[in-house]
Amino acid sequence: MKEQSPLRTVLELTVNNHPGVMSHVVGLFSRRAFNLEGILVLPVGDGAISRIWLLVNEDERLPQMIKQVEKLEDVRNVRRHAADHNAFVRLEEFFNTN
Amino acid sequence: MSQNQNKTKPELLTGAEIAVRLLERQGIRTIAGILGSANLPLYDALSYSKQIHHVLTRHEQGAGFIAQGMARASGQPAVCFATSGPGTTNLLTAIADAKLDSIPVVAITGQVSRNMIGTDAFQEVDTYGMTIPITKHNYLVNSAADLLHILPQAFRIATSGRPGPVLIDIPKDVQLEEVEVTAWPEPGCPDAPPSIDPMLVEAAARMMAEAKRPILYLGGGVIHSGAADVVRQLAEKAGLPTVTTLLALGALPFDHPLWLGMLGMHGAPCANKAMDESDLLIVVGARFDDRATGKLAEFCPQAKVIHIDIDPAELNKLRASHVAIGGDVGAVLQALLPRIEAQARPDWLARIRQLKEDWPLRLPGSEDPCTHYGLVKAVAECLDENAILATDVGQHQMWAAQAYPHRKPRRWLTSGGLGTMGFGLPTALGAALAEPENTVVCFSGDGSLLMNIQELVTAAQENANVKVVLMNNSALGLVHQQQTQFYGARHFASLFSQNPDFVALALACGVRAVNLDSASDPRAALREAIATRGPCLIHCSIDVQELVCPIVPPGAANREMIGV
Incomplete structure (x- = not known):
């Protein structure tokens, strides 16, 4: 991650895998004008559940955001990781400006 | 999961039949709604139900608020139906209102068939997408078999923890799809409340013992939890002066010596003053x-906070608490009760008595039944303590909140969070359907009433025992008041230059009407109108210059009330 970027946090969500889940999760952020810097989703195991990785800026609203995410019916679990979590690190080669 | 426990002789049923059967098993007896192309299979199945009475409304928003009225009065989840597209968009306001006030409503909407979703088909809207932010949870049903777990789940979610609305969107072809049902799921019921941390209860008890000037601040969660009795025991044992929000009116009887009144923008001055002095x-x-706290940074500046709520996201959301207890508020207070010492608090309660004397809520004109406060008082004299009061939104709502003698929980139905004009009449109708032997009064204003006036016809159709008390000032009174007080008295767009003849309008809808303006004995006319069963509109003109007082100016601290 670039040095000048703001402090970041990585959230790891375990969710039921169906077509509406992403809308439920991202809607919570978008309607609070809270930008998601990165989103990564893939099914886990037999596909009944998915894992969503979210890259967000550190923000005083983050604890409230996490509580709201935890309230979603289709979210089974939320974990907050430090900024140095490597979920997004090796993806950078797909996102260079050239 | 207890699914598939109730084995049954295999039956080939459509999705619509399954839905109706599940609603019957859920104990639903009344459904309000309007039919259309995309929910006709549901209605066809409903026509065979011997258990469920369908109430055909004149607008889907009316159906949503009828469901709310049933749910608010009974505490049980209630159901409304709407068709796809405009049927559903008409329902949205009532659903959003249920979300903000935590009311368990299950809305079932028709959707275009699955193969047409996303094609801009006739009466297609993205119901699922539109209702995500205004429901507790929502579903787009993908097969008839899924209904067997979705419906019970919807009722479980609507009633568990902090209640709220759930929407189930069922495509027409799913309603028509036949599946063999070999077992019925158990009806959905609330999850067990979360366990309570005894250490936190102990810490709360200690803080209460150490506090010199505690205040008990009750919200709508007390009503939802059915905690009024334990609240009263706690208040009396610990000597706690008590304030309530708009939604919690009735949680402690109005004449209880510990009750200070409603807090906040139009609350009792003594309630706001006491809170300002409180240390806990x-x-x-x-x-x-924000309508309760005024300027948050200056709300109860000296007070530590014990916050008890079933929704963990409410704890520390706006005000940091010293002890935050997640759990059913009734259960937490039950756990707290044996751990607190009985306290007389002579100094603090003497101070409270002084504040009540020095800073009472004044209700001028209470003796005249044709003034705003007097009308509320006169109506109250015609009712017993079980009568239900619904309101619309505006000045009449605040006057009724202030002047009505609230005695019991679930007898005061008002739109708090969303503040929806048009809420009153259909919500009152829902309450009357839930308690047909009871009397339901709806205080309304001429602005609010016209927003769902069409449901007067529904009231006549159901012969519901609803009395609409219309305070008519030919204005959008509360905004007119704000223009008077905060916009240099520039009354733009808040006065109605044209208003219907409400008495004639009610009669045209098949509803009796009484005009107190021309009654020789308004009290007698009122008493007779309320005592006579069936719907009735009671009209009374109110001076547009009357204000809701006192008021905390928007953005000011509660101690800066004016018009005291």
């Missing part, structure tokens, strides 16, 4: 709404 707030099922 015990916040129960309340969420620090």
